[in-house]
Amino acid sequence: MTKNKELAEILEKMAKILEFNGENPFKISAYLKAAGAIRNLSQDIEKIAKDERLEEIPGIGKSIANKIKEYLNTGEIKAYKKAISDVPEGILELMDIQGIGPKTLRLIYEKLHIRSLDDLRRVINDGSLATLPLMGEKRVENIKKSIEFLDKTKGRLLINDALILAEEVVRYLNKDGLIIEIAGSLRRRKETIGDIDLLASSDNKDRLIETFIKMPDIERVIASGATKGSIILKGTQVDLRIVDKNSYGSALQYFTGSKMHNIKLRKISREKGFKLNEYGVFDGDKKIAGETEEDVYNALGLPWIPPELREDTGEIEAAKSGKLPNLVKMEDIKGDLHVHSNYSDGTLTLEDIVKEASVYGYEYVSVSDHSQSVKYAKGLSIDRLKRRNEEIDRINKDNNKKNIVLLKGTEVDILRDGSLDYPDDILEELDIVIAAIHQGFKNNINERMLSAMKNPNVDIIAHPTGRVIYSREGYKMDIERLINDAKSTDTILEINSYPNRMDFNDINCKKAKENGIKMSLGTDTHSKGMMKYMELGLSIARRGWLEKEDLINTYPLEELKDKLY
DNA sequence: GCCGTTTTCGGCCCGACTGTTTTCAGTCG
Known part of the structure; x- marks a missing residue:
């Protein structure tokens, strides 16, 4: 593409x-x-x-x-x-x-x-x-x-960095029963964010703007009016808009965007003889909606549309004809299929992983440590892999009552000649095999991935992403071809949501879905904070119009097993 | 340049803030 x-x-x-x-x-x-x-x-x-x-x-x-x-x-x-x-x-x-x-x-x-x-x-x-x-x-x-x-400032912020900054500002301002939330492209969960938009409702607008433009660490105040303030904070522009409660929904809709989505909504509103702005939907002078987003969409004859879909890429047409996707939700996620333990380069022990996963209510987590030849990531020798698997068996036995199962997984390397880093009989013993490239980035990426996908032991293909890749010149992968190859070999594609590795993005998700490919959310977590990464992955999936059945880690364990082995 | 259940021309989303000037143009989102 x-x-x-x-x-x-x-x-x-x-x-x-x-x-x-x-x-x-x-x-x-x-x-x-x-x-x-x-x-x-x-x-x-x-x-x-x-x-x-x-x-x-x-x-x-x-x-x-x-x-x-x-x-x-x-x-x-x-x-x-x-x-x-x-x-x-x-x-x-x-x-x-x-x-x-x-x-x-x-x-x-x-x-x-x-x-x-x-x-x-x-x-x-x-x-x-x-x-x-x-x-x-x-x-x-x-x-x-x-x-x-x-x-x-060079370029845009990655979503996770933008979220941290936005939440910091919200925490700072959120006193005295204020209503405040994140709007803009951050609410739509775009992978990268140009600036941060916040919307608030307060009885004392002046004081809120005053607090906002006097926040610590501000580099510059661009504007401060009666209802709107704009600052540069830590190299990022942050806009705050304040509206009355009875306009909060229309303002939230307006400031969430996208621009194209809004323009189309206004067009619909005009066709109905209404006027739509950030204060509400108006029939002449009479306000007919504005307090909630639902009201606004309903007044235009539409159901509420999830923010992640608001890009004018067909969501309004889908809403009109009652064909909005039922987007996958956090509570649909039954587990994480890509986590590293301290056996390889992670910091979490297997016990830590169980502990954290049980807080989220997961049914399973696949421990996907690196394979033997990835020396810099402490890839597991066959011996160590076996010992890890024995520990997993022990933990699973002890944890029966907690209803969490650790799956024996690997992120097995695809070597330079396209073969895999463990022999087939070892891979066969594992529950879930993810194949990925970490070496020889200049050579035949697509061909090597295809040859891995053809191995019946490989369940999931995770393509090379992120910092590792972008720092190496000559890396070239055709994602179009990856999708076609996954389709022909019936391989699951991983949506890897480790920060900075989100180049399998929403558009690719959508395309994969249109090709009937199943996907999995793998956070690639190496330390605490599985849930944070899962939320990022989920936002990619949602922006890609994915529904529960498109992701294999929404299946209960028994069904997952059927699917994989 | 695009578009069409007030169709092939004449519309095209709507408002806040700033700075400069004194009634508003320019910019932004």
């Missing part, structure tokens, strides 16, 4: 160029909408183009469809090539600076011949920026600070 990504990026850049050229704003949003639609596609754009179905994608019409076809056929888009050649290199990145929009950019380009970030820094320092119309001391200062902020 690399072409999907490339095309989405081109269309987004086109939108920026159009914006710089002061084109019709609706044309700009048309490009952005098309880009978003392609980015969220669970199908390969090349396949759709081949089937002549491009224009069936909402947001893609004749003109953009032709550009897509041109790109797929020739590798370039003439209109794009021309547009980009008319725009000075480096000017587009200036649009990422908070406080500089298209009008200002055009102005500084024409009056001061700014073409790069360095140019901009120069005119700030020599004072010429301040001489422009509508440009005063404060605006220059804000732009200066925004540049510093841009330099300092």
Whole structure:
């Protein structure tokens, strides 16, 4: 699906160029909408183009469809090539600076011949920026600070880091019976978060904003008004919005987004003759909903839609026709199928694992230690594996009354030649075999994974992910092919939710589901906090529209056994 | 540029905050 990504990026850049050229704003949003639609596609754009179905994608019409076809056929888009050649290199990145929009950019380009970030820094320092119309001391200062902020923060926060920061702020503000919660992309549980949005309801708005903008460790206050505050905290922008109780539901809906989801809802609202904003649903001057999110959706003739689905990727249509998925929930999860013990590189003893899992009410946990050749992760020799299994047997016997079963598992390495790191007779003795690559990242990843999947002892394939991989150059895996291979070999795909290893993301989940592939949630936990990681994994699954039956670790133990061996 | 149960043109979601100017344009989400 690399072409999907490339095309989405081109269309987004086109939108920026159009914006710089002061084109019709609706044309700009048309490009952005098309880009978003392609980015969220669970199908390969090349396949759709081949089937002549491009224009069936909402947001893609004749003109953009032709550009897509041109790109797929020739590798370039003439209109794009021309547009980009008319725009000075480096000017587009200036649009990422908070406080500089298209009008200002055009102005500084024409009056001061700014073409790069360095140019901009120069005119700030020599004072010429301040001489422009509508440009005063404060605006220059804000732009200066925004540049510093841009330099300092690289990219977006991973969801788990964003959650920790957001919860910190909520804890700090949450005094005096306040209603406060996380909204925005964090509530939708996106893998990465640009900024943190919080919504609150309070009798004393002024005092809450005051507390908010005076939090310790604040780097900068961007805005503070009567109902809204915006700060930079630890390199991340945090927005707080305060509304009255009777508008809380509509405000929560509004600030949860996504933008595209909201735009479509407003459209539906208009079609019904209503007006929808963050204060409620209005029929003329009469407010007909707003206190809860359910009310808002119901007023528009829709059932409540889970935040994780609100991306305008078909959820509104599904809601209309009563076909929303019944998303998998935490209470459906019967166990974790990928945990490391201190036999290999984890810190938890087998007893610790049982103890923690029993708190969550799990029925089983698979102990999936590394195999013998992964020396840096204390991979288990066959001897140590046997000893670990004996301990598991002992613990299971003792724990009968607790109803938790430890499964004998392994995360067996796929070696450089595609063979597995334990002989078949050893693998046969195990309950669950996960195969994964930890070495030879440059060589034939897909081929080696396929050969592992063909081994009847392999139940689950976990693909290489995360820090380990991204730090090695030349790593290349085709996830499209992985999904096809899993399908042809009837192998379960692991959704690995260890922080930073979430490249088997929601879009891939959706695609795998459409191909009828079963998946498993494996947290890859090495220390305390299994549940935290499981929640992350669950959010990927939910964003991928997965239902209970799509995940094998929602099965009770007996059914799981049938499924695996 | 896209779109259509007020269809092939004329719409396109809606409001808060800032800074500069004095009534509002620009930016953001």
